[in-house]
Amino acid sequence: MSTAELTLTERPGKDAACCAPLVREGIRPAAAADLARTFKALGDPARVQLLSLVAAHEGAEACVCDLTEPVGLAQPTVSHHLKILVDAGLLTREKRGRWAYYAVVPGALDRLGALLTESTVP
Amino acid sequence: MSTAELTLTERPGKDAACCAPLVREGIRPAAAADLARTFKALGDPARVQLLSLVAAHEGAEACVCDLTEPVGLAQPTVSHHLKILVDAGLLTREKRGRWAYYAVVPGALDRLGALLTESTVP
Numbered sequence: 306m307s308t309a310e311l312t313l314t315e316r317p318g319k320d321a322a323c324c325a326p327l328v329r330e331g332i333r334p335a336a337a338a339d340l341a342r343t344f345k346a347l348g349d350p351a352r353v354q355l356l357s358l359v360a361a362h363e364g365a366e367a368c369v370c371d372l373t374e375p376v377g378l379a380q381p382t383v384s385h386h387l388k389i390l391v392d393a394g395l396l397t398r399e400k401r402g403r404w405a406y407y408a409v410v411p412g413a414l415d416r417l418g419a420l421l422t423e424s425t426v427p
Numbered sequence: 428m429s430t431a432e433l434t435l436t437e438r439p440g441k442d443a444a445c446c447a448p449l450v451r452e453g454i455r456p457a458a459a460a461d462l463a464r465t466f467k468a469l470g471d472p473a474r475v476q477l478l479s480l481v482a483a484h485e486g487a488e489a490c491v492c493d494l495t496e497p498v499g500l501a502q503p504t505v506s507h508h509l510k511i512l513v514d515a516g517l518l519t520r521e522k523r524g525r526w527a528y529y530a531v532v533p534g535a536l537d538r539l540g541a542l543l544t545e546s547t548v549p
Contacts, residue, residue: 324490324528331480331497334472341472348467350460357543358453368446375453406446414543418536421479 332421340420346393351376352386356395359407366408454543462542468515473498474508478517481529488530 332340347353354376359367369387373380387407390396395414396407454462469475476498481489491509495502509529512518517536518529 324493324526325485325488327483328485329483331476331483334476337475337479338472341470341475344466344475345470348463348470350456350463353459353463353466353543354454354456357459360543361449361451361453363447363450366447371446404446414540415537418540421475421482421536 336420340417343393343395343417346389346395349386349389351378351382352390355383355386356390356409359396360409364408365411366406369405369407372407458542462539465515465517465539468511468517471508471511473500473504474512477505477508478512478531481518482531486530487533488528491527491529494529 347356355372358372358375359365362371369380369384372387373383376383378386384405387396387398387405391398391407395410397410399406399408469478477494480494480497481487484493491502491506494509495505498505500508506527509518509520509527513520513529517532519532521528521530
């Protein structure tokens with residue numbers, strides 16, 4: 306066994322860095338809680354389907370009247386799920402006449418990934 | 428009020444397309460359930476912090492021994508959260524000697540966004 310292999314099997318000393326160093330700070334607890342809330346909004350199959358369905362419409366915008374039938378849920382239930390996606394910053398909602406129209410916030414999901422993996426040092 | 432505005436306030440007829448058409452299919456229910464499970468894995472502040480912390484280490488890899496103290500949780504709790512992130516396909520785990528090392532799966536988060544918003548037509 307080489308010295309390098311031996312080193313890996315030894316418990317690092319209290320002051321020794323056993324592994325790769327931190328190259329930046331991790332996310333702050335308050336920001337982690339915010340992000341977790343957004344991810345939680347997507348932690349439901351019906352909401353994943355609804356976001357995907359809105360994104361699949363021309364211009365990434367859909368009328369609520371076109372969303373209920375494909376997901377097989379009652380309109381109040383669909384509206385409840387859509388509200389959670391709006392509150393999470395993933396969709397916008399605009400009332401036009403009788404109907405509400407939902408649009409995907411461009412880049413919202415990409416931003417989540419970036420927030421998670423990029424520097425949070427002020 | 429213009430004709431266009433009037434049209435928007437009328438309930439669309441049974442056969443009329445009131446809104447933007449579908450340009451592709453939405454995600455299939457089974458795929459939506461899979462994605463929701465992955466997002467649910469991130470719906471917890473401790474797991475968001477842990478993923479961010481692993482990503483903040485050089486090479487986006489960290490020893491479990493460097494993760495417990497920053498999140499202020501006991502090692503069994505941290506290992507439990509890390510297992511959920513591994514099962515969700517967001518981290519990989521490699522045992523080297525006494526310690527387990529966790530690495531971020533490159534592009535895993537970006538892929539989630541793409542799966543949600545891209546075509547699912549076979």
